[in-house]
Amino acid sequence: MGVKERRDREKENLRQEILDAASELFAKKGYAHVSMRKIAEKIEYSPTTIYLYFKDKTDLLNEICEETFGKLIETVSLIEAESKDEPLECLEKGMRAYIEFGLKYPNHYEVTLITPIMDFLGKELHPYEGSSGQKAFEYIVRQVAGSMEKGQLAKGDVAAVSQTIWAAIHGVTSLLISHQDFPFVDQKVLIDKVIRTTIKGLRVDSLIEIEN
Amino acid sequence: MGVKERRDREKENLRQEILDAASELFAKKGYAHVSMRKIAEKIEYSPTTIYLYFKDKTDLLNEICEETFGKLIETVSLIEAESKDEPLECLEKGMRAYIEFGLKYPNHYEVTLITPIMDFLGKELHPYEGSSGQKAFEYIVRQVAGSMEKGQLAKGDVAAVSQTIWAAIHGVTSLLISHQDFPFVDQKVLIDKVIRTTIKGLRVDSLIEIEN
DNA sequence: TGATTTCACTTAACGCTGTTAAGTGAAAAA
DNA sequence: TTTTTCACTTAACAGCGTTAAGTGAAATCA
Numbered sequence: 001m002g003v004k005e006r007r008d009r010e011k012e013n014l015r016q017e018i019l020d021a022a023s024e025l026f027a028k029k030g031y032a033h034v035s036m037r038k039i040a041e042k043i044e045y046s047p048t049t050i051y052l053y054f055k056d057k058t059d060l061l062n063e064i065c066e067e068t069f070g071k072l073i074e075t076v077s078l079i080e081a082e083s084k085d086e087p088l089e090c091l092e093k094g095m096r097a098y099i100e101f102g103l104k105y106p107n108h109y110e111v112t113l114i115t116p117i118m119d120f121l122g123k124e125l126h127p128y129e130g131s132s133g134q135k136a137f138e139y140i141v142r143q144v145a146g147s148m149e150k151g152q153l154a155k156g157d158v159a160a161v162s163q164t165i166w167a168a169i170h171g172v173t174s175l176l177i178s179h180q181d182f183p184f185v186d187q188k189v190l191i192d193k194v195i196r197t198t199i200k201g202l203r204v205d206s207l208i209e210i211e212n
Numbered sequence: 213m214g215v216k217e218r219r220d221r222e223k224e225n226l227r228q229e230i231l232d233a234a235s236e237l238f239a240k241k242g243y244a245h246v247s248m249r250k251i252a253e254k255i256e257y258s259p260t261t262i263y264l265y266f267k268d269k270t271d272l273l274n275e276i277c278e279e280t281f282g283k284l285i286e287t288v289s290l291i292e293a294e295s296k297d298e299p300l301e302c303l304e305k306g307m308r309a310y311i312e313f314g315l316k317y318p319n320h321y322e323v324t325l326i327t328p329i330m331d332f333l334g335k336e337l338h339p340y341e342g343s344s345g346q347k348a349f350e351y352i353v354r355q356v357a358g359s360m361e362k363g364q365l366a367k368g369d370v371a372a373v374s375q376t377i378w379a380a381i382h383g384v385t386s387l388l389i390s391h392q393d394f395p396f397v398d399q400k401v402l403i404d405k406v407i408r409t410t411i412k413g414l415r416v417d418s419l420i421e422i423e424n
Numbered sequence: 425t426g427a428t429t430t431c432a433c434t435t436a437a438c439g440c441t442g443t444t445a446a447g448t449g450a451a452a453a454a
Numbered sequence: 455t456t457t458t459t460c461a462c463t464t465a466a467c468a469g470c471g472t473t474a475a476g477t478g479a480a481a482t483c484a
Binding site for chain 4: 425427429431433434436437441442445449
Binding site: 007010011014045046047048049052 | 460461462463464
């Protein structure tokens with residue numbers, strides 16, 4: 001009765017083959033320029049076969065992006081493990097890791113974090129609950145809360161502060177990805193400036209606190 | 213010999229009619245969901261007529277967005293006129309105006325500032341030189357330079373600081389537009405936090421200065 | 425006035441796209 | 455050996471942006 005097992009294995013293999021082919025094309029050309037037919041051609045199956053494994057194109061893309069975003073989670077988890085009890089340090093390193101991740105996988109970043117709304121209007125967009133995106137954001141929340149407790153960041157609304165940080169790193173990342181023609185200052189300089197400015201802006205520096 | 217004049221006028225009218233129809237559909241449905249055929253249907257002409265007035269779909273969209281972005285320029289120009297010699301105040305108000313503009317015209321903002329790269333890969337994307345986008349950015353540069361001169365912002369690379377500010381306001385704007393499902397804190401609170409954090413992060417803190 | 429030219433606009437078509445319904449044929453089960 | 459299962463394919467639909475060729479009324483010229 002090993003037949004079913006073998007068939008399941010074969011199905012899983014093909015599924016992964018589709019995922020890999022799509023991921024490669026997608027990373028190279030960008031979402032808009034990868035058609036279902038081109039993915040099918042690459043794996044040497046008919047286009048409709050893909051629909052036996054994925055509901056539609058956005059479903060396929062979602063799975064690819066979740067897979068890739070897993071790497072970001074791994075990276076920040078590592079940071080957290082290495083610098084336990086240094087939440088502000090974790091925060092800064094995490095911010096840097098996030099931006100570098102975006103620049104390393106610009107197409108994945110684009111689809112999951114830059115574009116998601118209007119192109120998929122009406123469709124239920126990829127659920128936030130349980131997504132890698134959520135885990136990444138929760139990482140920020142955790143470090144912010146920790147930094148406040150240790151008196152390194154000014155106490156306040158943890159959610160608001162976390163979202164402010166997200167806005168900053170998403171801002172610089174998406175700008176660098178989407179506006180490659182713009183005459184940006186040196187990338188490292190800009191990234192550094194954004195991170196430092198944000199943290200300084202949220203920091204409690206005792207002298208100013210006294211003044212207010 | 214008023215024939216040519218009348219014909220020119222008629223052409224200009226139709227051109228504007230196309231622009232208006234496209235702008236309305238576009239603001240309502242978003243770029244991806246507005247086809248040339250639907251625009252044509254709205255104005256009761258054949259789809260190909262549009263190509264007699266605009267090179268292609270991106271050209272048409274560009275003109276619409278430039279038109280809309282003109283309003284942002286007007287707004288910040290007004291701010292500048294009212295608060296001359298208060299560059300930091302201009303900067304803050306300008307940041308707020310930028311974000312509010314984005315939220316008011318999310319589809320225009322999306323096309324010109326969120327998506328522009330990958331969908332138009334290969335094509336010469338709308339030129340930055342002379343665009344409303346450039347004028348808006350130059351406004352920031354001007355206020356930053358002024359604020360540094362007046363000793364309100366820490367002296368440094370004007371371009372880097374301006375781009376940092378852009379990253380912050382673009383970050384929060386695009387996040388609010390593209391992730392409407394995300395449980396953001398109150399919009400006004402978040403916008404305020406981003407603006408304050410950024411400015412505080414770039415400010416020269418007088419007490420520390422005095423202390424030294 | 426009648427013939428000619430101009431030109432704004434349309435028709436038809438190309439080659440794409442995502443997606444679905446119906447059909448096929450080999451392997452597994454009976 | 456017959457029947458059933460089911461992974462996969464073929465064919466098609468309805469849409470897309472865009473282009474080449476064609477049409478017909480208005481303006482110009484004779």
